[in-house]
Amino acid sequence: MTGRNMVTRGIFVGRFQPFHKGHLGAIIEILERVEELVIVVGSAQYSHTLSNPFTVGERITMIKISLEEIEIHPSRYWIVPVPDVNRGTLWVSQVVQYSPKFGLVFTNEPLTRRLFVEAGFPVEAVPFVDRQNYSASEIRKRMLRGEGWEELVPPRVRAFIKEIDGVERLQDLNRTDKMG
Amino acid sequence: MTGRNMVTRGIFVGRFQPFHKGHLGAIIEILERVEELVIVVGSAQYSHTLSNPFTVGERITMIKISLEEIEIHPSRYWIVPVPDVNRGTLWVSQVVQYSPKFGLVFTNEPLTRRLFVEAGFPVEAVPFVDRQNYSASEIRKRMLRGEGWEELVPPRVRAFIKEIDGVERLQDLNRTDKMG
Amino acid sequence: MTGRNMVTRGIFVGRFQPFHKGHLGAIIEILERVEELVIVVGSAQYSHTLSNPFTVGERITMIKISLEEIEIHPSRYWIVPVPDVNRGTLWVSQVVQYSPKFGLVFTNEPLTRRLFVEAGFPVEAVPFVDRQNYSASEIRKRMLRGEGWEELVPPRVRAFIKEIDGVERLQDLNRTDKMG
Amino acid sequence: MTGRNMVTRGIFVGRFQPFHKGHLGAIIEILERVEELVIVVGSAQYSHTLSNPFTVGERITMIKISLEEIEIHPSRYWIVPVPDVNRGTLWVSQVVQYSPKFGLVFTNEPLTRRLFVEAGFPVEAVPFVDRQNYSASEIRKRMLRGEGWEELVPPRVRAFIKEIDGVERLQDLNRTDKMG
Amino acid sequence: MTGRNMVTRGIFVGRFQPFHKGHLGAIIEILERVEELVIVVGSAQYSHTLSNPFTVGERITMIKISLEEIEIHPSRYWIVPVPDVNRGTLWVSQVVQYSPKFGLVFTNEPLTRRLFVEAGFPVEAVPFVDRQNYSASEIRKRMLRGEGWEELVPPRVRAFIKEIDGVERLQDLNRTDKMG
């Protein structure tokens, strides 16, 4: 069980709304640098809103089927949903509480980086390929407009989103009735 | 007690900020199709904000005095406040928990329709008269601008909103002090 | 609309787990002293626990069918669920927010009385018949032990609790599995 | 991807305070009957109390290292922490929201069984060996009294609890200072 | 202990993001009219957002060091953090619960004024000097743009914000990564 000590486990924090090829590429690169990776699925309690359309169960599913598709061995990653606490500095403690012990944080999100640095964790940037296109908000925007989004996500995620009528759900969320 | 079974009770979900003639017209039409109607007053915990200016107690009052005014028999409806849970798919369970049993949902709100359909409930559209004018957000906008809103709500609601200084409250909510 | 002013509307606060003949007798007596009564169904968010076995929707149903059974006119009462806030002095504000305006509080519960008195409301004792037997905790105890509870509740509540398998639910709640 | 459809995925709900041989035995047996198992770690938000001494991150760790120790293939299980909602009937929706889709529930806990049955899910009993000893509350009791608990949990859980000073934490929680 | 009765203690409600010379000037003037002042630091639970960048501990510190700097005697004021309740009319009860007893409210914020007036408290306007510049949102805007903000806050607050890297934190909060 060498290597299961703290310094060789990292975390990667995201909302994964939805999980896309940019996330997948980042995970592949991070796994070259840590023995195990904890994939923290943030904002776990939200779903069915414009910026959080998918439930955390659906997002966990997207991640697991994508990693299985490219045959990353499941002993190398953990998938851990973490609900937000909405209270600034408590977020780091919340992640520590939900995750197995870790010694390194990967994130490009400025606030997340700042909070973990202030809490004394080493933080590294996430290596990304083609950040312009591999963006979850870009994908949601294309889904809303009925534009092509399919090639930005892994094949199994594409199939899964169709299976759960994900695009139609997002478009519904964008409609509103004025009755109030 | 025939007719008190599940299939003959429907629910109608709204925030009723404020209750207007469009809501009242819808209730009258729905009551032609169900024996009993549960009027679910959503977002019950909010008040004194620009989009939720009235307390749930005030909204319940508006509904009851309007239905009494046109002499709908009180055995035909229930008025049930339900606080939001802010967590996507839990909303349907929350309504089920707060409401007497029901078998049919009336709503035009796309997300509400989608969530209840996914949970297996039959959902029908709400029949509306003149949806353009009978809109709660339109009424709040007119109140803020000091324009005429009075004929969009039932007579007793008009009197009640004046009694509680509702328009002045909404206008106060729109002012803000920069001191922070 | 004479009489719809504040001084002639009272509230009666309870959890109604379940609604029993003592509650019903109290409501009948209180209605001799106020024009309208708001029946506040407290702890609305809880259900499926030993002291709160019934959902608030079920409790609302018990109250309404009991009052209809003895033909109290529905214009004389309101049934309003109110979730707990679990924070001492905020409870009075919570009731004020959920309820139509009221001017008199009926309660025998010492804390409720104290909180409303401190907030400046007139409070009167609830007139009860045979307080020893007409007790919700006594009824739940009998249900758990399989003893007779039926004659302590109004006939329609008896039928309703059987329809929803209420006794079996309570007995299930009392079992526990040690696996943990 | 045959077999990844709903009917072949089950869930097993527990708090795992701590994870013991009874849980492990149950999982082994359940995996004979479903293709994939979602292990739901309930009460995720609690830790450092007498009945919930371990954080959810620690409990996830216990489960994963135990299943790896006996070489169950990680593609066959999911480990999903779910925070309580403390509101009766919302618990089922919460589990549905956090979990990948499932079609069968394994539980011996009477309330959990009842809630899932009422929500329309098929529920089966958990097969257990020596339920008398393999009990989390029994283990916590022994830890508090300084009695032997080690052989009731899998070897790696034993080592992990010692690594995090778990017994000492529990004993601390049992002390209290009267100053208040 | 004359003077410690209710009518001679006032409250001043603000978020103090950050505490500036306008706040300080107001406190000095209010202290001419009340014997003791309770400075209520609202939205206590928030930090690290664009409109609430500073933790409540940091805001308390800013206030105390500023009042000490100009040698206001500490027996004349209380600094009391109060978390929001996000539920309209409960806010007044929340302040009453957290604060020592008070008899007068100072505020320019229209909603705060309205809520306290409706709850029966006397409310007076806060006397301000140069409201245009002494605005917390103006200060945050300047911090974001890298413009001069230093002379709008008391000298010790200036030093404190630099010590905690406050400007850099705010600028970080304004950056965002599109990966999502």
Add this chain to the structure above:
Amino acid sequence: MTGRNMVTRGIFVGRFQPFHKGHLGAIIEILERVEELVIVVGSAQYSHTLSNPFTVGERITMIKISLEEIEIHPSRYWIVPVPDVNRGTLWVSQVVQYSPKFGLVFTNEPLTRRLFVEAGFPVEAVPFVDRQNYSASEIRKRMLRGEGWEELVPPRVRAFIKEIDGVERLQDLNRTDKMG
């Protein structure tokens, strides 16, 4: 401003239900060892229960009037209410968020000590005189039984508790009505 750095500020955590001579004695002794003391008033959101009878505003008042009575200079202490988060390891972050920066923790409560030690803070025991009698739970017990409690609290606390009818409140909380 020498001495306002982190190592010379300590915190003392308690619920102070009520504040008694044991607390006061501890504060006097701690102030011999730190330049400034932050008195953290925990469980801030609770009141009107048997173990938390006093509001946080009342507890703050008790502390301030007691420290003024013995003429401890107010520049030497801070009084900071902190609401519980009910989630184990988040409690330390919550205290850090609400308090000015500190470098030393004084507590005798085993869980508090453990949580702060695990988070990396130095923790020291609180020096107490006559711990047997100076206990808040002992005082509440005496109040409930109508026994003498007065000499266990500082003179101004005694007067304050009488002014707010504290003993009567506690006794009310102990009564209960069986109607339910």
